[in-house]
Amino acid sequence: MSNIRIKASKCQECDKVIVPPRDLCPYCRHKSTGTNLIELRNEGEVLSFTELHKPPEGFNSPLKMALVKLEYDAVVLCLGAEDFNSQVEIGSLVNLTYDSEGRVRFSLE
Numbered sequence: 647m648s649n650i651r652i653k654a655s656k657c658q659e660c661d662k663v664i665v666p667p668r669d670l671c672p673y674c675r676h677k678s679t680g681t682n683l684i685e686l687r688n689e690g691e692v693l694s695f696t697e698l699h700k701p702p703e704g705f706n707s708p709l710k711m712a713l714v715k716l717e718y719d720a721v722v723l724c725l726g727a728e729d730f731n732s733q734v735e736i737g738s739l740v741n742l743t744y745d746s747e748g749r750v751r752f753s754l755e
């Protein structure tokens with residue numbers, strides 16, 4: 647268990663939580679100003695996942711990708727951890743972390 651927090655922003659207009667943080671809300675197009683950054687717990691639930699067998703250069707094959715729901719119903723697309731080769735299922739509980747490039751990675755709890 648780590649203490650990593652996932653950076654997000656909360657729309658000042660519609661209250662949706664967005665990962666990674668953005669000034670322009672993708673739901674209502676409101677442009678937030680100032681401090682709308684929040685941090686989320688790095689535990690989530692897999693909503694959907696896929697596996698790329700021809701991932702972009704620099705990634706190991708197969709590359710697992712998952713859509714993960716965090717607290718406040720924030721949804722983030724993340725990659726499997728570099729050494730990740732377990733089976734993931736819809737509803738799997740995962741922990742998120744950042745890799746050295748700042749990408750969000752998941753592994754099973």
Ligand SMILES: [Zn+2]
Pocket residue numbers: 657658659660661662671672673674675676
């Ligand atoms: Zn919004």
